[in-house]
Amino acid sequence: MNKKTIKDVDVKGKKVFVRVDYNVPFDANMNITNDTRMVRTLPTLNYLLDNGAALIIACHIGRPTEAREDKFSTKHLVKHLSELLKRDVKWASDCVGTEAEKAAKDLKPGEVLLLENLRYHKEEKKNDPTFAKQLASLADVAVDDAFGVSHRAHASNAGIPKYIETVAGFLMEKEINYIGKALEAPQHPFVAIIGGAKVSDKIGVISNMIDKVDTIIIGGGMAHTFDKSKGLPVGNSLVEDDKLELSQELLKKAEAKGVKVVLPLDLRVANMFPLADEAKWKAEGKSKIVDVDKVEDGWEALDSGPKTSEAYVHALKGAKTVVWNGPMGVFECDEFAQGTLAVAKAVAEATENGAISIVGGGDSVAALKKTGLTEKISHVSTGGGATLEFLEGKEMPGVTALADK
Numbered sequence: 001m002n003k004k005t006i007k008d009v010d011v012k013g014k015k016v017f018v019r020v021d022y023n024v025p026f027d028a029n030m031n032i033t034n035d036t037r038m039v040r041t042l043p044t045l046n047y048l049l050d051n052g053a054a055l056i057i058a059c060h061i062g063r064p065t066e067a068r069e070d071k072f073s074t075k076h077l078v079k080h081l082s083e084l085l086k087r088d089v090k091w092a093s094d095c096v097g098t099e100a101e102k103a104a105k106d107l108k109p110g111e112v113l114l115l116e117n118l119r120y121h122k123e124e125k126k127n128d129p130t131f132a133k134q135l136a137s138l139a140d141v142a143v144d145d146a147f148g149v150s151h152r153a154h155a156s157n158a159g160i161p162k163y164i165e166t167v168a169g170f171l172m173e174k175e176i177n178y179i180g181k182a183l184e185a186p187q188h189p190f191v192a193i194i195g196g197a198k199v200s201d202k203i204g205v206i207s208n209m210i211d212k213v214d215t216i217i218i219g220g221g222m223a224h225t226f227d228k229s230k231g232l233p234v235g236n237s238l239v240e241d242d243k244l245e246l247s248q249e250l251l252k253k254a255e256a257k258g259v260k261v262v263l264p265l266d267l268r269v270a271n272m273f274p275l276a277d278e279a280k281w282k283a284e285g286k287s288k289i290v291d292v293d294k295v296e297d298g299w300e301a302l303d304s305g306p307k308t309s310e311a312y313v314h315a316l317k318g319a320k321t322v323v324w325n326g327p328m329g330v331f332e333c334d335e336f337a338q339g340t341l342a343v344a345k346a347v348a349e350a351t352e353n354g355a356i357s358i359v360g361g362g363d364s365v366a367a368l369k370k371t372g373l374t375e376k377i378s379h380v381s382t383g384g385g386a387t388l389e390f391l392e393g394k395e396m397p398g399v400t401a402l403a404d405k
Helices: 042-050 075-085 098-105 129-136 155-162 170-184 199-210 222-229 241-257 278-284 306-316 338-352 363-371 385-391
Strands: 015-019 054-058 089-091 112-114 141-144 166-168 190-194 215-218 260-262 266-270 287-291 300-304 321-325 356-359
Touching: 015 042, 015 155, 042 054, 042 075, 042 170, 075 089, 075 112, 129 155, 141 155, 155 166, 166 170, 170 356, 170 385, 190 199, 190 306, 190 338, 199 215, 199 222, 199 241, 199 321, 199 385, 215 222, 215 306, 222 241, 222 300, 241 260, 260 306, 266 306, 300 306, 300 338, 306 338, 321 338, 321 363, 321 385, 338 356, 338 363, 356 363
Parallel strands: 015 054, 015 141, 054 112, 089 112, 141 166, 190 215, 190 321, 215 260, 321 356
Antiparallel strands: 266 287, 266 300
């Protein structure tokens, strides 16, 4: 993917429209509880400011309606963004219209304007050309640093490039480079680790990965659907009965392509789900390790066992490219986080030995954070659904729309 980045355009004295992904979580008092998405755009924003640009920042928060609920207003970001950028951030109470136009027009190099939530206008998600043109008219050039929404064709990422040149910010560039290269020209051996609760969420990823990898590790809740499709007992474990046939087809596809599939050998099972009723779990909860063919009725698998963890480590030895999406168990409980921890350690070790490792898509980032090994990974993706769709090999409208070199 040969796309232009901010280093390919002269921004001195120009107004730059920057699309970011600041869809951050807040507490009840509207304090930001995790600012990772904001922090990761700072290299782009500071580079633009240092090079004499005036910034018009646009983003969305949540899924507002036309009622413009206050809790989704970007005004709640202003104070923290000012602190991060070490300068005052101006705010416009809309993203188009007279106020936004005047605020953008008056902006001087080195100044920053944050626009109100793009999704207060239904035209944003519809990729309405008139709305896109209004946004584009605020600036001379656009920068897209919002990988998290790049799988959506919205006005602010796929519409604007029709009216002004749009290039990738550093965060977007990093995502495209790491994930794009891993899929287009990976170094082998290539190992994919796919976990999480449901096969249905990951069918596309598994199928696309089988076309590219040497080994695929399947763990987490979805592994039990594969186990049942092979005739193994699953007790009360989570299973998608309507995906048994599909699981068999995926295993056959892997076999036909010579791809090694690593499924659990043993499991940590429990007599109840610990997060459903924590008091009851404390009083009556039991867990034990059993082989994969010994799961009894009344017990559900919630993590992989020690033999499985060893198999994971073995499968990752010597890997040159590793893609990990989804936890290996109910990692929120320490007792059922061992499989996820084993994978995190093995991926970190593979990285230390020269592998390119990519972790992304929803819970895997939270699971990795819990292990304390985030810094040991080559690239932790900021996209949830975007990362998944990129790994599925789907077209990414926000990436496609960027100017070619």
